[in-house]
Amino acid sequence: MSNLHEEDSLGKAYDAKLMKRLIGYARPHRFWVALCVLLLLVMTVSNLARPYLMKIAIDNHMTAFSQPMMQVSKTQPNVVLTVHGASYARVQDLPTSTKVSGTLYELLPIGQRTALIAAPAKEFYTAGHLAPLFGTPTISHNAVRIGNTTYPTSWIARKNLASVYRYDQTGMLWLGGIYLALILFGGILNYIQTYILQWTVQRIIFRIRTDIFTHVQGLSIAFFDRNPVGRLVTRVMNDTQTLNDMYANLMVNVFNDLFLLIGIILVMLNLNVKLALIAFVAIPLIAIASIIYRRVARESYRQVRVRLARINAMLAENLSGMRIIQIFHREVPMFQNFLAINQDHLNASWRELKANAVFRPSMDLIEDLTLALLIWFGGGAAISHTVNFGTLYAIITYVGQFFQPINDMTEKYNILQSAMASSERIFLLLDTEERIEEPLNPVALPKMRGEIEFDHVWFAYQGEDWVLRDVSFHVSPGQTVAFVGATGAGKSSILNILSRLYEIQKGSIRIDGIDIRTLPLATLRSHVAMVLQDVFLFTGDIASNIRLNREDLSDQAIEKVLKQVNAGPFIEALPLGIHEPVMERGATLSYGQRQLIAFARALAFDPRILVLDEATANIDTETEIVIQDALTNLMKDRTTLVVAHRLSTIQHADQIIVLHKGKIREHGTHQQLLQTGGLYQTLYELQYKDQWDSGVSTELVHEA
Template sequence: MAKYTETEYEKESNKSVLLRLLAYAKPYWHWMLLAFLLVLCITGLELYRPVLVGDAIDEFIGKGNFNGIKQTAVIYLLVLIGSFVCNFFQTWILQLTGQSIIYNIRQEVFEHVHKLSLRFFDITPVGRIVTRVTNDVEALNEMYANILVKLFKNLIKIVGLAVVMLSIDIRMSLYSFILLPVIIGLTLLFKTISRATYRVVRTKITFINTYLSEHLSGMKLIQIFAREKEKYEEFKEKSRDLYRANFKEMMVFAIFRPSIYILSIISLVIILWVGGNSVLAGTVSIGTLYIFIQYIGSFFEPIQELAEQLGTLQSAMASAEKIFTIMDEKPMIENPRNPVNLPAIKGRIEFEHVWFAYEEENWILKDVSFVIEPGQRAAFVGATGAGKSSILNLIGRYYDIQKGKITVDGVDISELSTEQLRGAIGQVQQDVFIFTGDIKSNIRLKNDEISDEEVHQAAAYVNAADFIEKLSNAYEETVTERGATLSAGQRQLLSFARTLAYDPAILVMDEATANIDTETEQLIQEALEKLMEGRTTIMVAHRLSTIQHADKIIVMHKGKVRESGTHQQLLNVDGIYKKLYELQLQ
């Protein structure tokens, strides 16, 4: 098997990333081709301008031919107008195409993130994902909108300048190229250093975005414990790291640009020295000397831009690597190729010898078996870490089990589409998430199939209409991120209304009344009695008073089912449930 050095691996990786990036431009190849053709026109016109003036100096100025000078001026004006028109259309095409490609990439990344399993979000900071979808995607814009075409333009310009200069005077051209090896060496050095600095900058940006995302979300906790000063110092250090990385990147440019400029001045001095002597000797015309003076400035400019564009390309490649890291992340939960389509889910749930672990064999559930019949009300109780919430997550197939089988209406949930399975399950969590928008949009969650009337009915069912209609704008009332302007009880009532609006066959409640005051809880209990009628209901609660009327209570302990029965049956057994009940009574 062939062995590769680290550099060779990096080249292969860059090649792979570049090919994937170019694939996004494929649908716009005709526009990109037009942009390249315009670049050829622009380059040709730029090369022609010094020749036009140089020829005019030799043929018209020296002979006093004023008509020839006027004719040259008109042609020069037409060349400038042609350059302007070509530049305008090239810029317009590239910006439009670049923004279209970036839009597609951003949409694809966000869509892919939605498909990823909950485990990915358990272990990946939100700030890192946000950076990928925003900063890193935007870093590609410069590549598509400018860099690719400008790289082509500068390469063509360098080659064109060299060819034209050699065709005019080989001796003068060789003197012009005398510092070219030094320039190539500096360019390669700049490319290597800039690539490293770009990667560091992208990494530091990710770190600071991750930090901001986490600490802005937890600002209330920071203020409660008066840790503002300490957190400020932490942020200051991370901000200083980003500053240092940006400073190093700036210093690389600050050294490279003047170096190339100095070399171009030295080359110009050489041409003036050699060309001036040649003009005096009568071997070179003044017009030719003018052309070479103009070309020297034009020759070094694209070399400098080329190096910088290669650096920017490396920045885009670094961002693309991070984007493709997420894009290559495979969803742990995949839909079957030919899913079983149930006419309607009735709600019979069965666990058959289920073993489950989030990581390796650190088992959360151990050989768990139970059956919940359609329309039955089942409750799970037990100490923290017993596996209750994990069971709820497994019913919706947010995670896959390692051993055993979970069925809904007799069908293994791995054979059902996640859309049908999760569409039949209404979940109410302890920690309610409220989106920025209004009351109505938070109940229907952008589902236009749910009418305003159904939204109102759902709110009335859970007694949420009472507080909603007291708001100044009722269902149109604006709510901020995470529902900060609403009380915990109001947010939970909205969550109930949201679940009811989707009319699920299976109702799942994970500590749904934990954060609600007694008065609000009574309102919800009234609504739940109506809601649970005819639906399979699964509850997790620490307060046993809320689940006493369940048809079946399953007691979990250290990942296993220890007891099962009704409230009264379990009290008659001197077991875990009775101890928990007596403890709460005390």
């Protein structure tokens, strides 16, 4: 199995240089990113406020009936009780600047009655509440005895207590309204933030995909010779999708986690330092578990990615070669190979699953232990009234929120690893500068005549493994020149370097006396049309395959060029004519039909130079007659370079050049080369012998 598709190296789990480049793509959208971060900050404040509101509701209203009160003026907004002309407000509701001293008061239910007990403020600061600390009260007419102390008491009528209940009910309604408003407000902000974030992320991914596609289009054909198409498609689709996940889940949401953790720590410390420090005991345990998980998860994740790449590679290979597999009845062996690779992937996935299965429960265990400690210490403090119940409830709620981003770490860590690996491959592709360079000082070519001259051209696809060696020839405008020779002689290479699909190493190629390296690529290639043996048709319809996105080419013009290349009869037989759907690579059309469409495509672009690379190979005699007639129209008034194995198709060429091992060995017309008795005559006789052995008529040799 080839390793071309494997991802054996994931690089670093976090690479600052790669992250800097990824952030660079987000920089044009920095305003929207900043807005998302700001919205997250507001949402975090909203989320943190909810447990705090519950704390206020519990401490200030649900359990606040017996909270210490202070006598205040009637104009005080937080008056809870008015009795015998005196107004009372709870100490916790007064402004923090209020000086609390002298006598404080507490409402104490005793049987069916309620007493308003007066006591020095220092006793409240010591005990929090009087009754629970000092035991069961003893009642007298205007006093209550608790323990050894007698406190002055006023008995409150039930109707006077209505203001107390009303005050708490009103407070609860306000808090409930604020809580509901926070939920709605947070939901609206979440929708806006998600919408802006996803819009921003999609614009970023759009630009990355555009950059990759544009860059790949500019790379030389040599690059595509060495890199599988599947790998490049993976870069454009799969790797950019991985970056999409990174931008959507990490770019902004990491701030959400950061804001949430910092906010929880600050609020917990503000509520109760002792309980907060008890909760923070879990932080070292979390750090240790995270470090261990990161080391184990990284290796298991790498193994899963490598084995998944092998599965994808084998699937692509088997699906592409399914015809061969079925013809040679190799389904069972191929299935066994796939089964082994699939089992390997299953084992690696199981190792990754075990790492996650240990980490998440360990986080849950640490969270549960933290909650148990809080209940142990906080519960006792709440019973003794040194900690309010609402404060304990809020801290327990905040601890649950504290562990939420930590529990999400596994998913985000995997996303980060994938993003680093994908970005490394994407930037490696974007940094590839294997392209045909545009001339620094381009020369204008207002009108091309079609004169071609190769001047001592040397060319190699790799290093100095020369495919063409010191090749020189001249083609006059309008001439037809054919290239013949054995496989590997360099025929197709001449056609490829004419359009600068590859760059020559030595010598020069001139068109109309101008070195092609000084012409803009667009100008050069707009005057050269190539028809290959393996015709490539895009998914769409026949018209779009001829038009190739040229909006100025009308349907009438397309129908005209189809008729000129003798494709009219088969097009008219199609139900939708030129708008007949074409499947990938033209699978629904015959070879001859695809070839005629390729001729029409070349003719539609009206080139001055026509290149035919074995365009009439592998077709039957009847189709060849149609195509030869089409070629006559196509080659008229154009300089034509032809590569053909069928020597009978090039007998009327103005010049035939015979190549052998990258060198020109002979050149002349068909008759001249046959009379010379050299390599061309040998090739011709070998082909004639093949035709004779195949039962083909020998009339061609008599005509020669």
